[in-house]
Amino acid sequence: MLSGAITRLRALWVDRLTRNIGWLFLFQISTYLSLLLIIPWLTHTLPVAEYGATMAIMAAAQFCFIVTDYGFTASATYEVSCHRQDDATVQGIIRDVHGAKVFLVCASCIGLWGLSYIPSYQPYSVLFLYGGLAVILQAYQPIWLLQGLENMRAYAMYMVLVRISFMVMVFGLVRSPGDGSLVLLALMLSNLLGTLLGLRALQAAGYRAWSLCLLGGLRMMRCTAGYFWGRLAFALYSSFNSIVLGAAALSQAGIFNAAEQVYKAGQSVGGPISQAMLPALARARDTRLVWKILPALIGVLGLGCAIVAAMAPWLIQLAFGSAYAGSVPVLYVFLVTIPVSVTGMVLGYPWFAALGSPGAVNITLIMAAALHLGLLALLWWLDRLTAYNVALCVLATESFMLLMRLTLGFALVRSARAS
Numbered sequence: 539m540l541s542g543a544i545t546r547l548r549a550l551w552v553d554r555l556t557r558n559i560g561w562l563f564l565f566q567i568s569t570y571l572s573l574l575l576i577i578p579w580l581t582h583t584l585p586v587a588e589y590g591a592t593m594a595i596m597a598a599a600q601f602c603f604i605v606t607d608y609g610f611t612a613s614a615t616y617e618v619s620c621h622r623q624d625d626a627t628v629q630g631i632i633r634d635v636h637g638a639k640v641f642l643v644c645a646s647c648i649g650l651w652g653l654s655y656i657p658s659y660q661p662y663s664v665l666f667l668y669g670g671l672a673v674i675l676q677a678y679q680p681i682w683l684l685q686g687l688e689n690m691r692a693y694a695m696y697m698v699l700v701r702i703s704f705m706v707m708v709f710g711l712v713r714s715p716g717d718g719s720l721v722l723l724a725l726m727l728s729n730l731l732g733t734l735l736g737l738r739a740l741q742a743a744g745y746r747a748w749s750l751c752l753l754g755g756l757r758m759m760r761c762t763a764g765y766f767w768g769r770l771a772f773a774l775y776s777s778f779n780s781i782v783l784g785a786a787a788l789s790q791a792g793i794f795n796a797a798e799q800v801y802k803a804g805q806s807v808g809g810p811i812s813q814a815m816l817p818a819l820a821r822a823r824d825t826r827l828v829w830k831i832l833p834a835l836i837g838v839l840g841l842g843c844a845i846v847a848a849m850a851p852w853l854i855q856l857a858f859g860s861a862y863a864g865s866v867p868v869l870y871v872f873l874v875t876i877p878v879s880v881t882g883m884v885l886g887y888p889w890f891a892a893l894g895s896p897g898a899v900n901i902t903l904i905m906a907a908a909l910h911l912g913l914l915a916l917l918w919w920l921d922r923l924t925a926y927n928v929a930l931c932v933l934a935t936e937s938f939m940l941l942m943r944l945t946l947g948f949a950l951v952r953s954a955r956a957s
Contacts, residue, residue: 576708577799581792581858584718590792591662592718594784596725597795598653599669599676601781602646604773606677609765609900610635611685612887616896618686629745630754632683637755639677646673656785668722675729679736680747687743697732704728768900771907775935779928782914786923794925796858797868800846801932804839804876805883828889835884836877843873864925871929875936882940885947893950902946906939 580589614635621627647670653659654666707724711717737747759766780798784791846853850869854862890896913931917923 576705577796578857578859579709580712580718580721581796581862583712583714585715586792586861587788588662588715588718590784590788590790590795591659592665592721593795594780594788594791595659595662595665595669595722597778597780597784598650598666599672599722599725600776601773601778602650602669602673603676604769605646605649606639606642606673607682607769608638608642608759609762609767609769610638610682612768612896612899613762613765614682615686616891618683622687625744628683628686629749631758632680632740632745632747633749633751634754634758635682636678636748636750637752638759639755640750640752641755641759643674643677646670646677653781658785658788662718664719665722668719668726672722672726672729675726675733679729679732680740681736683740683743683745684736699735700728700732703731764897764900768903771900771903774907775910775932779914779932782918783923783925783928786918790923790925793862793864794868794928796854796862797865797872797925797929800853800869801872801876801879804843804873805879828884828892832881832884836881839877839880843876847873868925868929871926871933875929875933878933878936878940882936882943885940885943889943889947890950893947893954895950898946898950899943902939902942905942906935909938910935 580592584592614631617631618628621631650666650670650673654663659666704724707727708721711720711724740747780791780795783794847870850873851863851866854866854869858865886899886902887896890899910931913934914923914928917927917931
């Protein structure tokens with residue numbers, strides 16, 4: 539009887555996890571489908587330099603999104619999943635996170651303002667204004683809460699609406715050269731919609747959406763600083779690349795970003811699995827599911843990347859135009875990087891949460907970011923800062939991080955068995 543009950547509970551747990559992954563796949567597919575539709579429109583409408591500036595400033599906004607997140611999508615998700623039956627504790631987490639966001643938003647906006655003074659970006663100052671407003675609005679979308687409550691359906695549905703609204707606005711507003719600033723305007727308006735819908739979902743879950751505590755926010759920032767450094771490290775080898783290339787040469791930023799969209803689409807396969815597994819494995823502490831999913835996932839990704847590689851020149855020409863022929867070798871590097879990156883995602887917070895040490899993932903992120911910054915600095919010093927070389931840096935960084943996670947994870951397994 540007891541074994542039968544355990545089997546039923548396990549089946550229910552796996553079913554819930556599967557449904558959560560499905561909802562997150564819906565969100566990720568909508569995100570990258572909208573991007574893959576938007577990017578060709580922009581590359582055929584905007585000059586290469588203006589497209590490079592637009593996407594570089596969008597990358598700067600994405601960098602700020604990571605700063606304002608402060609790692610709460612890992613740390614606060616973990617805390618909410620552990621205390622989801624205690625409404626008072628969850629409301630306290632909401633209050634403190636919202637208080638922390640005030641300081642993080644101010645710091646991010648100051649950083650964007652400083653970046654706008656770089657000479658290559660000065661002709662595009664209005665993009666920074668819209669980007670700053672988008673950052674403010676993005677900061678208060680309660681993604682971390684819905685993930686912690688495992689309410690992926692609400693999260694996926696309202697974010698799909700946000701992505702669709704962004705796509706429709708870009709197609710409606712961007713019609714000719716000089717309209718690059720309207721891309722950031724569309725991002726700002728879609729984030730406004732996302733924030734309103736997200737806070738409404740928070741209220742529907744029974745919590746007060748507008749409570750915040752500045753002192754509590756400072757305490758939470760101090761307690762979860764490790765997650766922040768981990769997220770900041772992640773930003774330094776993801777969003778930071780386009781910003782650096784844009785400062786050196788906007789055309790190289792455009793070439794890099796075109797190929798990077800395919801890379802991000804590939805990463806989106808692992809994202810939903812990682813996000814859904816984190817709260818589930820934090821509670822269940824069962825690592826077997828990780829090793830069941832990973833081989834099939836990597837096999838599918840490897841096959842998909844091989845097919846895209848065979849058609850890469852034709853795809854780049856069709857999607858982005860002849861001006862982006864330089865993106866083809868960059869795309870080849872990213873296609874090699876995709877399986878490495880997705881493996882690192884699954885063996886990141888989900889695996890380490892099941893091992894009882896989710897914070898250890900931050901160590902690997904920080905060490906990988908240090909390597910990546912060193913490689914970028916070397917390229918700058920050698921005057922070899924090109925889209926292709928930066929893509930090679932991404933591959934080296936992702937490979938190093940995966941090796942670090944495997945080493946550290948198996949060390950924790952051996953330590954647990956020994957004790």
